[in-house]
Amino acid sequence: MxxxxxxxxxxxxxxxxxxxxxxxxxxxxxxxxxxxxxxxxxxxxxxxxxxxxxxxxxxxxxxxxxxxxxxxxxxxxxxxxxxxxxxxxxxxxxxxxxxxxxxxxxxxxxxxxxxxxxxxxxxxxxxVTARKLEEDQRQTLMAELDHRVKNVLATVQALAVQTAKRTTSLEAFLQNFGGRLKAMGSANELLTAARWRGAAIDHLAAAELGALAPGQTGWEGPELFLTPRAANALALGLHELAANAVKFGALSVDTGRVNLRWVRLADGGFELTWTESGGPTVSPPARRGFGSTLLEQVTGRELNGETGIDYRPSGVVARLRAGAAAVAPRPETVPEAPVARIAETVATSAGPANLRGARVLIVEDAVLLAMELETGLSDAGAEVIGPAYELEEALALLDQPIDAAVLDANLNGHSVTPVAEALAARGVPFVFATGYGEAAGAPGGFEAPVIRKPYDVTQVAAAVAELLQAHTG
Missing domain, CATH: 3.30.450.20 (PAS domain)
Known part of the structure; x- marks a missing residue:
């Protein structure tokens, strides 16, 4: 060789x-x-x-x-x-x-x-069988996502139309419609965390009631998970009850209380009871609004059951009975209960936020949302810096005086962390306005309030005002 x-x-x-x-x-x-x-x-x-x-x-x-x-x-x-x-x-x-x-x-x-x-x-x-299977699964998931997005858009459109038909002012429409969107967003956040296998009733209750009136709300019952359809329906139903309680019922006064309790039924379904006490004397409403219609008809049908509301003088009592088809098996991934940072589910009687003279930086990659934030904060009296749509734009704006900031967590695929770190180093308070459902709290582990999308811009203004008051006080 x-x-x-x-x-x-x-x-x-x-x-x-x-x-x-x-x-x-x-x-x-x-x-x-x-x-x-x-x-x-x-x-x-x-x-x-x-x-x-x-x-x-x-x-x-x-x-x-x-x-x-x-x-x-x-x-x-x-x-x-x-x-x-x-x-x-x-x-x-x-x-x-x-x-x-x-x-x-x-x-x-x-x-x-x-x-x-x-x-x-x-x-x-x-x-290449494994790769082809992954491609097929990806196509299936994209088709399912497309289906869900279209369903969500159709539901949002129906909510907008029905809400508009039953409101007499733009302000009332924005408040009611925004609250209903937020309820849907909370339910979808929980479903996404559980890979759309189901959402726990106690998590839905925590998302809707947890930040409303600390010490005035409570909920209890066995561990139960709802199908995606039922979870969205119950989230909307709880929102309508909570909105009514804040405006007219038990949560409109400091002495009032709301208790939520659910039990399993022999047929595999469940019954949920909403009880208000300690509030103003209650009488049946003179006319039925869309909230009552949604609660009694839509929620009941979507839960494969029925809903009834009793306007007792001592407080509203609502019963939602759901069939077995509304209950889902326990998912493999169960998210933690949502952490309430800001009372953002329904509007309270507090007046509009005052940001007169405050220099507020807006960092948001969605142009329409940035425009809405800019208008809302300007109406509250703030001097808006930006908006910045990209990470580089935001970093370039940090060399000027800033009193507070509103940060989107993700800017076209880039984390907003460098901006948050720079603001924290300067002692400038900020709030996250994000679509990400991070149960652990603020993105990046920062000690900052979080407002989940979709939101009402008045919630953001109120959060910024609260930050500035705490920072200067």
Missing amino acids: TLGDLGHSEEHRRLERALEVAGLGEFEWDRSRGQFVVSARMAAITGLPAGPMPADSIRTLEPFIHPDDLAEFRAGVVSQRPAGGVYEFEFRQVRPDDGRVVWLRVAGVMTRNAEGRPLNITGIVED
């Missing part, structure tokens, strides 16, 4: 190791002899017998290709011929040894003689 033979042998061993590590099998098709040689690695991938097999033409190999992929394979052969003898295909194969269907990627290069006639094709085979 010569030194050249040793070198060639070592190079061959390196190539063998590389093919093995990459999970590739190799083949050689000798066109002049009509012989297709399958390596041991290719045999393991395809189920074909290792060694030579007769192959006079490309059609000899077609029986090993899934019938549904044959037309595309043949078209690929024709289209790739002018490319200089380099071929690449992806197709399904029914393995001859065990009948399994696998996806293969086949790539080869053709060598020709001096007259241009094909001599042989050398190439590799790769099992």
Whole structure:
């Protein structure tokens, strides 16, 4: 054996190791002899017998290709011929040894003689079944996401129309519609955290009541998870009850209280009871608003049950009875109960925030939201800095006097953390206005209030005013 033979042998061993590590099998098709040689690695991938097999033409190999992929394979052969003898295909194969269907990627290069006639094709085979399955799953998820987004948009549109029909002023519409959107957002946040397998009733109660009136609300009952449809319906129902309690009922005074209790039923469903006490004397409303209609009809039907409201003089009592179809199995991933940072579910009787003279930085990548924030904060008397839509824009604005800031957590894929760190180092307070549902609190672990999207801009203004008061006081 010569030194050249040793070198060639070592190079061959390196190539063998590389093919093995990459999970590739190799083949050689000798066109002049009509012989297709399958390596041991290719045999393991395809189920074909290792060694030579007769192959006079490309059609000899077609029986090993899934019938549904044959037309595309043949078209690929024709289209790739002018490319200089380099071929690449992806197709399904029914393995001859065990009948399994696998996806293969086949790539080869053709060598020709001096007259241009094909001599042989050398190439590799790769099992890409896992990648194809991931692509299929991704397409399925995208289709499901598209379906859910359209359903949400349709629901939002219906809420807007129905709310507008039953309100007499723009201010009332914005308040009612914004609260209902927030209730939907809270339910969807919980469902997303549980991978849309279900949402716990106690988490829905905490999201709606947790920040309303500390010490005046309570809820109890067994662990129960609702389907996505039922969770959204219950979130809207609880919102309507909470909004009414804040405006007219038990939560409109300091002495009032709301208790929420639910029990399992023998048929697999549940019954939830909302009880108000200690508030003003109650009488039935003179007219039925959309909130009552939504609660009694929509929520009841979506829960596959019924809803009833009793306007007792001592306080409103509402009962929601749900069928077994509304209850979901316990999901594998159960999110933590939401942490209430700011009372943002329904509007209170407090007056508008006063930000007169305050210099407030807005960092938000959604242009419409930034415009809304700018208008709302300006109406409250603030001098708006920005808005900044990109991380670089926000960092460039930090060299001027800033009293407070409103930060979106994510700016076109970039974390707002550098801006938050710079503001924290200067002692400038800020609030996060974000669509991310982080149960642990503020993004990045900062000690800062969090307002979840969708929000009413008056909530943001109130949060900024509270920050400034705490900072200066």
